[in-house]
Amino acid sequence: MQIFLPIADISVNLFLLLGIGGVVGFLSGLFGVGGGFLITPLLFFIGIPPAIAVATGANQVVASSVSGVLAQVKRKAVDFPMGFVLLAGGLFGSAGGVWFFARLTAAGQVDLFVQLSYVLFLGLIGLTMFWESVIALRRSNKPGGPIRRSHTHNWVHGLPFKMKFRASGLYISVLPPLAVGALVGFLAAIMGVGGGFIMVPAMIYLLGMPTKVVIGTSLFQIIFVTAFTTLMHAITANTVDMMLAVLLIFGGVIGAQLGAQVSSRLKAEQLRILLSLLVLGVAAKIALDLLLRPSELYTITPGLLP
Amino acid sequence: MIRAALLWLLSALPALAASEDIVAGLSQNRVSITADFEGSEILIYGAVRRTAPAPPGALHVIITVEGPSTPITVRKKERTAGIWINREAVQVTSAPSFYAIATTGHLRDILSETENLRHQITIPRAIRAVGISQQAQNAPDFLQALIRVRESEGRYRLNERSVQFTQATLFRTDVILPANLTEGMYRVRIFLTRDGQVVDRIERQINVRKEGLERFLFNLSRDQPLIYGLLSLLIAVLAGYGASAAFRFLKR
Numbered sequence: 001m002q003i004f005l006p007i008a009d010i011s012v013n014l015f016l017l018l019g020i021g022g023v024v025g026f027l028s029g030l031f032g033v034g035g036g037f038l039i040t041p042l043l044f045f046i047g048i049p050p051a052i053a054v055a056t057g058a059n060q061v062v063a064s065s066v067s068g069v070l071a072q073v074k075r076k077a078v079d080f081p082m083g084f085v086l087l088a089g090g091l092f093g094s095a096g097g098v099w100f101f102a103r104l105t106a107a108g109q110v111d112l113f114v115q116l117s118y119v120l121f122l123g124l125i126g127l128t129m130f131w132e133s134v135i136a137l138r139r140s141n142k143p144g145g146p147i148r149r150s151h152t153h154n155w156v157h158g159l160p161f162k163m164k165f166r167a168s169g170l171y172i173s174v175l176p177p178l179a180v181g182a183l184v185g186f187l188a189a190i191m192g193v194g195g196g197f198i199m200v201p202a203m204i205y206l207l208g209m210p211t212k213v214v215i216g217t218s219l220f221q222i223i224f225v226t227a228f229t230t231l232m233h234a235i236t237a238n239t240v241d242m243m244l245a246v247l248l249i250f251g252g253v254i255g256a257q258l259g260a261q262v263s264s265r266l267k268a269e270q271l272r273i274l275l276s277l278l279v280l281g282v283a284a285k286i287a288l289d290l291l292l293r294p295s296e297l298y299t300i301t302p303g304l305l306p
Numbered sequence: 307m308i309r310a311a312l313l314w315l316l317s318a319l320p321a322l323a324a325s326e327d328i329v330a331g332l333s334q335n336r337v338s339i340t341a342d343f344e345g346s347e348i349l350i351y352g353a354v355r356r357t358a359p360a361p362p363g364a365l366h367v368i369i370t371v372e373g374p375s376t377p378i379t380v381r382k383k384e385r386t387a388g389i390w391i392n393r394e395a396v397q398v399t400s401a402p403s404f405y406a407i408a409t410t411g412h413l414r415d416i417l418s419e420t421e422n423l424r425h426q427i428t429i430p431r432a433i434r435a436v437g438i439s440q441q442a443q444n445a446p447d448f449l450q451a452l453i454r455v456r457e458s459e460g461r462y463r464l465n466e467r468s469v470q471f472t473q474a475t476l477f478r479t480d481v482i483l484p485a486n487l488t489e490g491m492y493r494v495r496i497f498l499t500r501d502g503q504v505v506d507r508i509e510r511q512i513n514v515r516k517e518g519l520e521r522f523l524f525n526l527s528r529d530q531p532l533i534y535g536l537l538s539l540l541i542a543v544l545a546g547y548g549a550s551a552a553f554r555f556l557k558r
Contacts (some may be wrong), residue, residue, distance in 0.1 A: 001342065002343070002344045002485055003342060004340070004342070004343040004520060006516060006519075006520040006521075006524045006527075007524065007527055009488065010486045011343060011345075011485030011486055059538050059539070059542055060542070062542040062543065062546070063545045063546040064546065065546070066542065067546035067549050067550045068550075070546075070547065070550045071550065108379070108381050108392045109391070109392060112389075112391055112392065227539050227542075230535060230538060230542075231532070231535040231536070234527065234534055234535030235535060238527050240534070240535060242534070242541070243341070243519075246545075249541070249546075253545050253546060253548070253549030253550075256549065257549055257553040291389060292390075293385075293390065296451075296454075297383045297384075297390075298381065298451035298452070299383070299392065299455075300378055300379070300380050300381075300451075300455050300456070301381070302376045302377070302378055302379075302403075
């Protein structure tokens with residue numbers, strides 16, 4: 001059954017969209033990620049214009065993050081002050097990203113930039129995660145190895161404007177969280193992702209936050225950054241396709257809940273290796289598209305160059 | 307007296323014979339794009355009305371259906387530092403979003419180049435590209451690429467010999483409008499040709515519009531983008547909340 005998307009102006013199979021939403025939702029529930037980094041490239045592959053895929057992807061992340069954060073709030077695993085500081089940076093980053101996205105679209109290089117960002121960030125994060133998990137697996141098989149301290153002092157702790165974050169047990173400057181927030185907000189706007197896959201490592205390694213509050217806090221601020229991004233894209237470029245978003249969300253929220261059920265039966269290290277392989281797979285696919293000679297060298301876009 | 311009248315009639319015949327004209331209709335002059343729109347098939351039919359016997363030479367019919375035109379930017383990828391990047395770009399003044407041609411014979415046999423130039427019938431003629439040669443080397447390649455891409459999307463179509471033409475009088479053809487249709491007024495042109503010359507032509511219009519939910523969402527996103535954006539967010543938040551609430555309820 002075909003469904004016509006009013007903003008994208010194309011007709012797509014209804015069950016294909018529900019399926020994409022469901023599979024990505026399942027994976028996001030399984031691994032505790034927003035799934036934006038999967039849904040946006042998948043939308044590219046089925047022929048949704050990049051600008052619409054990115055804006056609608058951000059809308060979908062809002063739904064999956066809301067679904068995820070509720071459970072975290074109940075567990076008291078959200079550091080709200082930290083969330084607000086990250087958010088303040090995130091809104092600036094997002095506004096900058098939306099502006100930059102519009103400029104790239106005008107220059108005809110938006111596809112390239114989005115693809116390059118995907119290859120770079122997914123590749124980097126995937127490799128780091130894979131390496132970490134392999135080491136962790138080895139260590140768990142070999143008892144008595146050195147225990148890594150999560151709370152080491154580094155240059156981050158010497159910066160001014162210090163603030164107390166009770167839930168995280170931290171007393172640090174607000175500048176690094178602001179910067180992390182801004183970077184992730186920028187990426188959210190350009191890549192149509194929530195940025196959890198960058199936010200989570202940055203919070204653990206750069207800010208030294210305890211792992212138990214990381215997921216909840218990142219989800220909390222991702223809701224607002226992606227909501228803001230969606231709104232900005234809707235206002236500046238009219239690129240949010242509500243019909244597309246509703247179908248992806250519908251498949252996604254159901255898949256996410258099922259994924260969360262399955263994830264409780266797998267080991268954390270195994271999950272992380274699987275997730276890192278998935279991330280690397282997506283990065284490799286996009287990299288190949290850039291490196292191999294395309295079957296059609298020409299692309300057509302309605303409208304004139306400004 | 308009778309002989310004189312007959313003579314006058316015979317001498318007047320060639321002048322009368324030139325008056326062959328088209329009477330035509332469409333199965334529908336309105337296409338609604340609704341949520342489950344899967345494309346549409348339009349029947350175009352008609353007849354040739356004559357006031358005198360047909361002059362010698364085979365009569366042919368050419369039917370074109372043309373969607374609203376927009377400016378187009380065509381970009382070409384080139385390998386730069388190992389990756390494929392959009393480099394040269396050509397701006398085409400105006401190209402139809404949809405263009406289908408149906409004929410009774412091969413176009414080059416039934417339409418002369420001068421008539422094609424005058425009425426802009428073939429696909430390359432329907433695209434207006436002014437001054438593209440200064441924009442890039444091999445500018446014609448960009449135009450060919452535009453036609454090739456749109457043909458592969460089913461937007462441009464040349465169906466030679468797809469018009470049924472019975473006894474040089476009745477004609478009919480089906481034109482398939484694809485699912486990825488741009489809304490607007492679609493122009494249907496019917497040409498009658500003999501020996502490559504256009505004998506008569508008429509124009510009809512098909513109004514293609516989004517309807518119902520499609521219309522509502524499209525208008526809202528353009529007229530009230532803030533409300534549209536907030537509505538999208540509201541749906542997302544409710545769906546996220548609803549799903550986790552529903553599953554908590556199921557687990558219990």
